[in-house]
Amino acid sequence: MNKRAQRLLPVVDMAQTTEREAAGKLRQYQHALQQAQQQLQNLQQYRDDYQQQWIDKGQTGVSGQWLMNYQRFLSQLEVAIVQQEQSLAWHQNNVSVSQAAWQQAYARLEGLRKLVQRYREDAQKMADKQEQKLLDEMAQRLMMQHAKQD
Helix, strand or coil: CCHHHHHHHHHHHHHHHHHHHHHHHHHHHHHHHHHHHHHHHHHHHHHHHHHHHHHHHHHHCCCHHHHHHHHHHHHHHHHHHHHHHHHHHHHHHHHHHHHHHHHHHHHHHHHHHHHHHHHHHHHHHHHHHHHHHHHHHHHHHHHHHHHHHC
């Protein structure tokens, strides 16, 4: 390996560590987002079920106290849903920011890997040229020695 590629290896290692950490954070945020989505769905389903109770009970008649309790609880449930929607938006933002950070870290890592590869290829081409030059010189010497002997 040539010196230029060798000098870049610690930088590539650091970039790889940064990329892995960013990917880990992204996974964490995606998991939290999924949990927040599930919790919102659960709340919405619970509200829908509770409203169905109103329809069922309303057909048979309800007391004023039951109606007040129902409305108070439904109002609290709506507040919880709004709060969960805000939480969901916050989690979605975290995922977006984290995804952008990971993409940037990944692009940097890939760029560095390509640069190291190019340095290696350049070094190999130079080594191949030197080897070819030596072979040409040896062939020329052999031809000259054969010409002198004849």
